Amino acid sequence: MNFMANPKKTPAIDGRSRGFTLQRMLVILAVSLALSLIVFLLWKMLRNPLETGLHVIRLEQIDSAAKADVELNQQILRARLALESGARDLELARDRFDIAQSALSSGQAGLSGLNDEMDDALQAYRLQASDKLSLLNDYSARLARLAQHFSVMRVAGISVLNAPVVNESESLRKRVMMLLQEATAYSLQSSPENADLINRLGGEVSEAAEQLDNDAARGALRHLLETVDLLRSSRDELQSLIAQFDSIETGIALQSLQAAYEKHFQGLQDTARRYRQTLAVYAVALLLAFGLIAVRLRSSFSALDSANNELQDTNSNLEEIVNKRTQALSKALDDLKMQQGQLIQSEKMASLGQMVAGVAHEINTPLGYASSNVEIIRESIQEMGQEVDAESIEEFDVLLADVEYGLNQISELVLSLKDFSRVDRSQSQLFDLNAGIDTALKICNNQLKDGVNVERNYAELPEISCAPSQLNQVFLNLINNAAQAMDGHGLIQITTRQVGENVEVAIRDSGSGMDADTRAHIFEPFFTTKAVGKGTGLGLSIVFRIIEDHGGTIEVESELGKGTEFVVRLPVKSVVKVADVSPANDVVLLGE
Template sequence: MRLIVPIAFLCCYLGTARAQEGHAYFKQRVEYFRALSVKGNNVANIEVINGAKALNDSLLRARQYELTPDLLLAIGRLHQQLGRMGNAEFFYREGLQRGQKYKDSLWVAAAWDRLADFYALEERSSLSLDCYFKALQLRETHDPSRKSIADTYHGIARSYIQTGALTTAVEYLEKSLNLKKELKDTLRLGIINTLYADIYRLQGQHALSEKYYLKDIPKRLQQNNYEGLTISYLGLAQNYQGWGKYRDAEIYYLKALQIAEAIKRQRNIGLILLNLGTLYKANGQDDRAKAVFRRAVETCTAVDSRIYQLNAFRNLYTMYKDDGNLPKALEYLELYATVQDSASKESLNMKMEDYKAAYELKEREKEIAQLDTENKQGKQLRNVLIIGILLLLLSLIFVVALFRSRNKALKELNQEQANTKALLWEKEQLLDHLQQTNLQLIHSEKMASIGVMTAGIAHELNNPVSSIHASVEALRMDHKDLMPVFEKLAVLQKSADTNPAIVEELKTLVSRIDMGYLSEELQTLMNTIINGSQRTSDIIQGLKIFSRDTGDDFLPYRVEEGIETALTLLHHKLKNKIQVEKSYQFNGVIQCQISKINQVFLNILDNAIQALGEEGTIFIETKAQNGWCIITVRDTGTGIDNATRQKIFEPFFTTKEVGKGTGLGLAISYAIIQQHRGEIRVDSTPGEGTAFIITLPLA
């Protein structure tokens, strides 16, 4: 009996010592992750995050609850470095909630500051100011040294800078700086310098802003604070851009990008790329701007930086629209709409995951509490009843909170669905508008072609009409010569008896006329009238065929007849010096939109005639091959170089003088052939002429 008490005491001592050793180990591990998360040169790593999460589970199982707040804030910071901002917010808030239970007021104030810094990085200024003022209230009440108050002041200033309230921001920076001078505190003065630099940059005082940015850079280089150095380089680049020093701006954007890539700050990389793309775009370096924006899309897609991704898509859409590349612009507009819809859905899913994680965490805590209750069965019944009542109240509160959160989530889901439907409707309206614009553009180009040809066609019609008019005048003269004969014949016809005198007069009149010559002349004049009227009919029929709109229906079409119609309308441009050699081997029928294919043939042949200038030869060949109709139009002109050939089908690209071409003919022809599931390509060698090859399906 005497040995029981010492043995029990020894067991308690060993248990306590073991618990203290476990606490020291866990504390050391938490401190490791906390120190890793605040390093400015730390390389973001998902494996480190997974290790920290595993440690958090171990802390819960070991009931080391007082250590979890620091670890949760560290996990949030690590997620932030990796660009996973949704997860970062969740762990920051979870750590703050735990800290309010297990930590003192100054720790909670620091946690509010950390959460405010996160919201400031996300440019959610209202939330960041709310968190900063909560931290300020706690620090003014519980920090007798007042050192931490200065840090909160410059945090508030940063949020006011984001809102554009620069005067208020300056007031809080002065408060922070004066307090640090009073307390002789030199820590984090670099941040204040950077914020002053931001204010001067926004006020347009670029020289002063440059001075403050450069003042802070050497210290950050010495401390290997690469994250802070990225912020300084980025601000300095933005200052140079606003100052008009674009070369310096480009250099510092690239420096910031290099450092951000080295420490894998994906969100910073996306922001830098967007600013660099904007710089290139402002300088007219469209190709480089597009390349940078596309890379920004890739970077922002890898993390949940949807705002930056949408910014990149919007810039790409605007640039391609301004270039006249409507298909590419529409592609990025569709990507913008898709990402916008995806971002809404991801936001909802993230909230649902947060609720699920909170629920699972509460469930684990509940299980731990139940195990703890079972291990303490020897306690008095009063304590058991109190614990049971507390657990019941907690469960009731949790159920009520879960019910409210689910109702809120349902309302948000309905709102997101309504927003998505509205966005889809706007997208459909935009597509309809683009289609109508495309049809109007094709019709306008067609009417422009008719307008350009009007003078030539009028001249072409004038030739046969003039020949007809001249022939009619000659016939009138011949008729005048024959009138005396006709009059004598009329008198002779009315006389009952043959009057010898009239017969003699008739013979005399006939003898004066060369009847053989007159007969031949009449035949020639009638042939001239017939040919002139036929030529006039062909020209008018060709013009009717070309100007008629057959709509979007696919109808039977003879390719050779369409080519002949185009040649008829362009005959006046040939000037009898341009030869046309034809090799029609197809002689078949295809299904197509007739008016649009006629427009393609007219555009291609007109370009060939213009390429020849005064003289030359155009070769036209049609043939059937492997289920396709192949039309080749080749000229003997000067040809085109490789650079021109690469851009020849782009909208508004033309090599003609201003006012002599819209640059839409070949672009519209290309679009029409694509709509027919065909292909159009160009082969050309400078000095050897140009060939356009059109391939259309037979069915």
């Protein structure tokens, strides 16, 4: 166990620490905000090249859609001029227009979702384009029928012109050829003059056909007139669809879409310009701030230089001050050691005071019967005079043996006291723990009284390297504490054993025990559970220090009402740490 004081921080130190922490947090926050603003402005500026690239692509898409629209309008007009190849070119133009108008609202460069105005313009254009594509499907179908009727008319005309009856009538042949020419011209470009002329020529051909006697020729002429009427009808339907195409203003819708997009892009450019201006102003502000910081730093460095010069001037004085302070601290340390020795000596004197009565009792008992026996011998010798028989001599021997036994007890007790209290703390010797425990038991025999039983469970132990008197103090203290905890009645069990490279001494009592709070503080200096004036609270603290100096440990297990057990564990070979060998440190520890 290790008990160390944890000095509390003063309010001033705590205040400075909190102030420094708050200042550091504010600096970190300010730097983070500055960096975040720079990153944000740079990101807004770096987005501009991307928007510029997309702008070029979007303008190209709008231009492609406009060209596809113009090409489609041209192919719608050209398709009726080239009935055989016009349909194919019209389909190609239709596909290009469909792809171009779809590209405006799809992909990363699409115009969809940029803003509400753009979405409205794009939706209007897509509706116009959808109507145009739907009408174009009907137009293609009618154009195919016109081409078919034109082909049938041409075949019918050739058949009529090759008929012998028609070749015999020069006027009829001339009218049929004029009818074919006007019908062909009408299919390409209808006009009121063509229509009136076709009607007149058709009437003349019909009258001439009725005058023919050849039924085949008459039927061929009638078939030709029917194909001409079908051709005119298909051409009129196609012309009405062309008028509907003119009403679909995809070009105007596309121009509105382009204007809305250019307005949107101009807004982006204005925003980017504002961000660039903001970044420029912010950069200037940062430069000014850095300039102010540089000025402050220069001023601080100047102050530091001045302080450094002052420190150099006072350096010699500092050495003198340090020497004086060192001497003062050394003197204070010596005073502290002396006071510690005096305090320990006070503990020793208090403990020895408690032992005096018991030791005196133990010495007086054998001295009493030794003195009595000596008196009896003296009286017997005086009464007998010169007559001393063998029986008397035998009685004298017994009495003298008792005297010798009592004097041996006195000698043994005095020797134990001498061994226990000798000044040998600085000497590391081989020591028998079992013998040391027996010595402690003899010293505190009076403390144990008649109601305390001691049970010894000794194992064969190797002699350990230690300071014997210090360990005697440990055992005496623990045994006396056990006797005091039982209030003069109970059992003390002392067990020794060897565990690996260590030896253990367990001292268990059947006393009142301790609670958890008491166990946590028993090794602290000046902690005691006794009343004021009954104990100093240094006993177990010094026990702990002695065992720690021997490289050992001490553990305690206790429970209220169930007794206490101290287990001392010591290495067989240890280096004893002894700071002082003065008599003041040679302490007999009695009582916690």
